Amino acid sequence: MLVLGIESSCDETGIALYDTEYGLLAHELYSQVELHALYGGVVPELASRDHIRRLIPLIQATLKKADRQQSDIDGIAYTAGPGLIGALLTGASVARSLAFALNIPAVGVHHMEGHLLAPMLEEQQPEFPFICLLVSGGHSMIIRVDGIGRYKLLGDTLDDAAGEAFDKTAKLLDLGYPGGPRVSNLALQGTTDRYKFPRPMVDRPGLDMSFSGLKTFTLNTWQKAVKENDATEQTKADICRAFELAVADTLAIKCKRALEQEGLNRLVVSGGVSANREIREKLQALMKKRRGEVFFPRLEFCTDNGAMIAYAGAQRLLASEEQGLDFAATPRWSLEELAPISL
Incomplete structure (x- = not known):
């Protein structure tokens, strides 16, 4: 057909x-x-x-x-x-x-x-069942997938999705549009240990997520830098790096919790934010440590x-x-x- x-x-x-x-x-x-x-x-x-x-x-x-x-x-x-x-x-x-x-x-x-x-378009396809992390501009969801149309929503975003948080962070830092890729590119030039952003909702049970607080933390961090006459491009890069690490760590913690909860060791990651380098590396490291499998669509x-x-x-x-x-x-x-x- x-x-x-x-x-x-x-x-x-x-x-x-x-x-x-x-x-x-x-x-x-x-x-x-x-x-x-x-x-x-x-x-x-x-x-x-x-x-x-x-x-x-x-x-x-x-x-x-x-x-x-x-x-x-x-x-x-x-x-x-x-x-x-x-x-x-x-x-x-x-x-x-x-x-x-x-x-x-x-x-x-x-x-x-x-x-x-989308990962089913690749030569190596994931077998059912698996956990899927769907991260895009408007959605951040963790789903148990037992077949096509057999979906159980395990966790959802309570406010801003991960992609929205990336875009709003870019706007707060005046990085232009589209925001997500610009934050990620600038993060490559950032210093890892200068700022420590919170990992939202990881200390609570369950798989729901919230990223609006990271946006507020970004704003407060940048406003403090402006007040201290430290509003440089390097400061922006350091903030982007801290923000990106916080999102990646949060998603990895939630995915690990979902895999353990459902007794599975196969993870699919898709949606626009799945192209993010840091998020891919964190989830690949997670699944390597668990001796499990992780699947991504090709970048395009x-x-x-x-x-x-x-x-x-x-x-x-x-x-x-x-x-x-x-x-x-x-x-x-x-x-x-x-x-x-x-x-």
Whole structure:
């Protein structure tokens, strides 16, 4: 089955062709970073309008790269939520219209299920069951995964997700947009032992997380440096280093606790923040010490992309799951609401 995947949940337009026999054939991605940089964050209306401009040309480019025709497509998968309502509707309307024209099935995909299954695009795939750490701009979740659609939420963020905390830290330090990569890059120049940031909620039982306090700690640390005439680029780098270490340590502690609680020794880490070097190294060290396994998507599939949507949709289409002509975008949508499938 040849499946076209369409991702348009926020500020990246992703298209991919996934063949259930031969794997990923081609993918294209357009990022709106430059469009939103002027405003210091994503402007939903501008994001929706840009998706409209990009979707059809990217579909054509992906088909050409894979040496396929529209008539070769057997099914379409599109992101139905969560995300920005206007951005979701642009992708959904193109997907449903094309599916109707080609008389093929279409299925709406949960954006976070796409991220969760992104490591399945790699040659070495994790076996079920496993613990998944999903860390992105809007989500920080720890999930027990017993199969596709068999998800149990073990821990969630109570306020700012890890990605949000990175972006807000960048804004507090006037590092520009997008914030997360800029904090990480500056952290490489930072001194490890100058500042010690708290590891939030690690002294409490459970797997829930909170990162808003780190943002406040960053602000207080920077304001003190300004007051002491020490507002230098090196100080910014040292703060970024301390912040990044605090997030990485917190996530590692929570993952270790989840693995022990569930009696598992296999960890999957996905979502945009999973591209962070420090977080990867901490979790790799954790699993090496435990003699367990850890799986990451390749860097290009950590952020939003069409390949993960094509893969997740293909699994559901293979299980004969599809929607009718009516479609809806779901800005808020729990993973635990998804139906389990058996392949």
